[in-house]
Amino acid sequence: xxxxxxxxxxxxxxxxxxxxxxxxxxxxxxxxxxxxxxxxxxxxxxxxxxxxxxxxxxxxxxxxxxxxxxxxxxxxxxxxxxxxxxxxxxxxxxxxxxxxxxxxxxxxxxxxxxxxxxxxxxxxxxxxxxxxxxxxxxxxxxxxxxxxxxxxxxxxxxxxxxxxxxxxxxxxxxxxxxxxxxxxxxxxxxxxxxxxxxxxxxxxxxxxxxxxxxxxxxxxxxxxxxxxxxxxxxxxxxxxxxxxxxxxxxxxxxxxxxxxxxxxxxxxxxxxxxxxxxxxxxxxxxxxxxxxxxxxxxxxxxxxxxxxxxxxxxxxxxxxxxxxxxxxxxxxxxxxxxxxxxxxxxxxxxxxxxxxxxxxxxxxxxxxxxxxxxxxxxxxxxxxxxxxxxxxxxxxxxxxxxxxxxxxxxxxxxxxxxxxxxxxxxxxxxxxxxxxxxxxxxxxxxxxxxxxxxxxxxxxxxxxxxxxxxxxxxxxxxxxxxxxxxxxxxxxxxxxxxxxxxxxxxx
Numbered sequence: 001x002x003x004x005x006x007x008x009x010x011x012x013x014x015x016x017x018x019x020x021x022x023x024x025x026x027x028x029x030x031x032x033x034x035x036x037x038x039x040x041x042x043x044x045x046x047x048x049x050x051x052x053x054x055x056x057x058x059x060x061x062x063x064x065x066x067x068x069x070x071x072x073x074x075x076x077x078x079x080x081x082x083x084x085x086x087x088x089x090x091x092x093x094x095x096x097x098x099x100x101x102x103x104x105x106x107x108x109x110x111x112x113x114x115x116x117x118x119x120x121x122x123x124x125x126x127x128x129x130x131x132x133x134x135x136x137x138x139x140x141x142x143x144x145x146x147x148x149x150x151x152x153x154x155x156x157x158x159x160x161x162x163x164x165x166x167x168x169x170x171x172x173x174x175x176x177x178x179x180x181x182x183x184x185x186x187x188x189x190x191x192x193x194x195x196x197x198x199x200x201x202x203x204x205x206x207x208x209x210x211x212x213x214x215x216x217x218x219x220x221x222x223x224x225x226x227x228x229x230x231x232x233x234x235x236x237x238x239x240x241x242x243x244x245x246x247x248x249x250x251x252x253x254x255x256x257x258x259x260x261x262x263x264x265x266x267x268x269x270x271x272x273x274x275x276x277x278x279x280x281x282x283x284x285x286x287x288x289x290x291x292x293x294x295x296x297x298x299x300x301x302x303x304x305x306x307x308x309x310x311x312x313x314x315x316x317x318x319x320x321x322x323x324x325x326x327x328x329x330x331x332x333x334x335x336x337x338x339x340x341x342x343x344x345x346x347x348x349x350x351x352x353x354x355x356x357x358x359x360x361x362x363x364x365x366x367x368x369x370x371x372x373x374x375x376x377x378x379x380x381x382x383x384x385x386x387x388x389x390x391x392x393x394x395x396x397x398x399x400x401x402x403x404x405x406x407x408x409x410x411x412x413x414x415x416x417x418x419x420x421x422x423x424x425x426x427x428x429x430x431x432x433x434x435x436x437x438x439x440x441x442x443x444x445x446x447x448x449x450x451x452x453x454x455x456x457x458x459x460x461x462x463x464x465x466x467x468x469x470x471x472x473x474x475x476x477x478x479x480x481x482x483x484x485x486x487x488x489x490x491x492x493x494x495x496x497x498x499x500x501x502x503x504x505x506x507x
Contacts, residue, residue, distance in 0.1 A: 004263075005029050007023050008269075009031070009033070011270065013436070013482070014040070014482045019269050020229045021225060030234040033257070035239065036239070037384065040221075041271075045219040056218070056443070057218025059211055072480075074507065082224070087212060092106060095180050096327070097179065097329065098329060110136065127171045138197060141154055157453070164192075167197040168182055184204070184325045191447070194448070202481070213352070215353050215355055241257060243279075245281055245467075250287065278296075288464065301438070301442035303336055303442065304429030310425075311422050318359060325349075328342055339371070343405070347410070349366045352365055366406055381430070443477075468493075487503070
């Protein structure tokens with residue numbers, strides 16, 4: 001392990017890996033430091049009962065020809081080698097409520113999306129059309145979302161202060177249609193009192209453009225990026241946790257690892273959760289203002305999640321090429337608040353796709369919100385591949401009980417699962433805390449709030465001249481969101497116009 005690098009990148013989530021590729025390609029000597037045994041952050045997968053389960057990448061939007069993420073991935077050199085399955089064109093997402101058997105469909109392609117929903121809501125065609133235009137229009141306010149390299153970010157920031165729930169209601173007074181349009185908001189931890197319309201729009205619009213599943217899991221994205229980084233001369237070190245930064249004046253001169261090793265560097269990019277800055281930069285040294293660190297540590301986090309993965313008897317359950325979102329009521333924007341009194345108030349259910357069989361699923365996955373307080377009694381335990389420890393029998397019983405409750409809910413919509421589930425593997429907020437580094441297992445980073453949009457976003461450049469930030473808390477979560485955050489972190493270290501031109505022209 002060499003001791004001198006141009007740039008050290010902390011964390012090997014998607015944003016960290018993309019930064020490593022861009023900067024290695026630009027000629028920098030780059031090292032990525034990952035504290036866990038696996039790279040990838042939310043891209044990670046795990047295997048149980050010979051089944052592959054995704055930690056966080058359940059499907060990806062915007063990977064069609066001419067779409068932004070497709071072009072980003074071409075530049076990264078991974079688009080053509082990804083193993084993908086395009087989801088159902090007529091219904092990539094389906095939404096259901098309570099005991100009602102009606103299932104509402106969201107179709108791919110903006111025209112198809114409008115026409116399909118209008119068939120389900122015949123009196124609301126104009127409202128749906130206006131809604132669809134509005135989500136496209138607000139996405140245009142973010143140039144890198146569409147890889148518009150000639151437009152600059154607007155100086156008028158009023159588009160950040162629009163409430164998603166209220167904006168959707170402005171198109172139609174039909175409560176069911178309103179609920180359907182917000183029905184997959186567990187994708188971004190939607191909350192009626194906070195979520196901005198642009199966040200809702202950017203997430204949903206990418207899936208309307210095109211929706212895809214990764215065959216055999218999303219970890220292939222990380223594996224392919226690691227190969228690309230190494231090809232450009234970058235290095236990746238696993239099980240290397242940063243303890244703190246060592247300074248020379250105002251700038252970082254080296255990174256001290258928890259093993260006692262010291263790595264010298266000229267620049268640092270951190271894709272770790274921003275709360276880690278309090279550890280990396282000791283407050284008593286004044287390199288970051290106390291108010292800044294307090295703001296980070298006190299910012300509202302999005303909820304944690306509980307996920308259950310059920311292995312199935314071979315060739316018993318057909319593969320379903322769409323997702324299903326269920327809400328117990330049509331108050332979809334109150335699902336987080338209602339979760340504690342009627343768990344699970346909402347869930348996402350799907351069948352992962354594997355290369356084993358094009359027709360049948362070998363597993364079934366479901367995820368829902370979970371309050372971190374439910375697992376707080378075990379928070380002093382840690383369990384990762386590199387540090388395997390038992391949280392005890394009470395924790396295992398807790399997981400089993402919750403997975404059973406969730407499965408009973410899922411049975412109501414998927415009766416074909418009954419008698420065909422062979423095993424259950426559950427993950428709680430503690431699992432996500434340990435593997436992706438969010439203090440309370442928060443799955444989507446900081447909560448974006450339309451009432452105070454600037455407080456819930458961090459700048460790439462910090463007060464420390466050679467420290468930059470990237471990741472879901474810097475821009476927004478999701479594959480496209482963290483990709484853009486990585487590009488933003490690299491601009492300044494590489495020439496902006498050239499980088500964006502290279503991305504747009506990649507083939």
